[in-house]
Amino acid sequence: MPTVNERLLDAAINHAVDLQQLSNGEARKIIALLNRADADLRQRLVAAVERMGTDRFSVTHMNSVLESVRELNKAIYAEVGEEVVKVVDELAAYELGYQQTLFTATLPNQVLIAVPLARANLGQVRAAAFSRPFQGRLLKEWLSDLEATRAGRIRDAIRAGIVNGQTTDEIIRGIMGIRAEGYADGLLQRSRLDIDAMVRTAISHTAETARDAFYSANADIIAALTWTSTIDGRTTPECRIRDGKRYEVETHKPVGHNIPWLSGPGRIHWRCRSTSVTALKGWEELGLSPDEIDPGTRASMDGQIPADKTYSQWLSEQSAARQDQILGPARGKLMREGGLKMDRFYNDKGIYLDLGQLRERDAAAFAKAGL
Structure with a gap:
């Protein structure tokens, strides 16, 4: 029978996977908001470049003809901002409720009666999600900066194109990209990547903010926090060195080592997918006295820290349906029947390989799995 701490570790990895899938969906949805305005943006860019003219080129004239482009860009990012704020607001409430439900369901009733769980203040969690910086800035500052950065990139690309004698089509192509490349070769792709990173980091920042609040409210039952970076087949050096390290609950001081917590899991770098896991006191x-709890409860509340469990190990223990949900049916079958391990789904730079690339690498695994 797994101990309470082992069950909490398993749940934390499971939940971290779900949060990553949430991040994937929200990032795609918000990038789609940007893409939805591409046709209008292209028309305004064409009109602006044609109005520019090389004989009247000046900063004042450029600012004038780009006004409609700036207005559209501002409107797009206002819509993006509203959606991101909504996601953060809803996630703060969900994550706080999830932790309360998880601990209530995991801790034995005899322990809950003797040491009741406290509730963190949702209003404070929501306020903290917006008022605490991640990667050096507040959420509202990132939204404002990303809008200004994209507007500046567009302006600079037009300026450089005119100075270099490019045609209108060449300038627009450089900004928007071409369809054959999925528009990934255009200047605007950098803005999509910026939004992707910001959305994913805002989600992990918010989830960790809610966890911090819940842990702080229940610090009397928690022995320490464990930094867990085994959410993916690849981790950054910052997270790899902290994986499995323990920290005090409220101060985040290192326990038994000298590696600092810094901004914490989920915030320490862009797109951080690490999380924190509690180690409850015995x-x-x-x-508690032996008279208050039965032998089974005493055994489940032994206070021992579970052995490190990698994401690959955790995934191998899941049902086929859960594996397919996380990896996709083809990769799930490749893992179960083709003999592929998690690290084979990535290249040497930690980039997820598509099925065509995987087939080139491991044709034998595809044959073995009947794919």
Whole structure:
């Protein structure tokens, strides 16, 4: 029978996977908001470049003819901002409720009666999600800066194109990209990547903010926090060195090592997917006596820290349906029947390989899996 701490570790990895899938969906949805305005943006860019003219080129004239482009860009990012704020607001409430439900369902009833769980303040969590910076800035500052950055890139590309004697089509192509390349070769792709990174980091920042609040409210039952970076087959050096390290609950001081917490899991770098896992105190540390709890409860509340479990190990223990949900049916079958391990789904730079690339690498695994 797994201990309470082992069950919490398993749930934390499972939940981190779900949050990553949430990030994937929200990033796609918000990038789609940008893409939806591409046709209008292209028309305004063409009109602006043609009005520019090389004989009247000046900063004042450029600012004048680009006004409609700037207005559209501002409107797009206002819509993006509203959606991101909505996601953050809803996630703060969900994550706080999830932690409360998880601990209520995991802790034995005898322990909950003796040491009731406290509730964190949702209003404070929501306020903290917006008022605490991630990667050096507040959410509203990132939204404003990303809008200004894209407007500046467009302006500079037009300026450079005119100075270099490019045609209108060449300038627009450089900004928008071409269809044959999925528009990924255009200047605007950088803005999509910026939005993707910001959305994913805002989600992990918010989830960790809610967890911090719940942990702080229940610090009396938590022995320490464990930094868990085994959410993916590849981790950054910052997270790899912290994986499995323990920290105090409220101060985040290192326990048994000297590697600092810094901004914490989910915030330490862009797109961070690490998370924090609690190690609950044992029944004796909680001040419970043998008369208050039965032997089974004492065994489940032994206070021992579970052995490190990698994401690959965790995934191998899941049902085929859960594996397919996370990896996709083809990759799930390749793992189960083709003999592929998680690290084979990535290249040496940690980039997820598509099925065509995987087939080139491991044709034998595809044959073995009957794909």
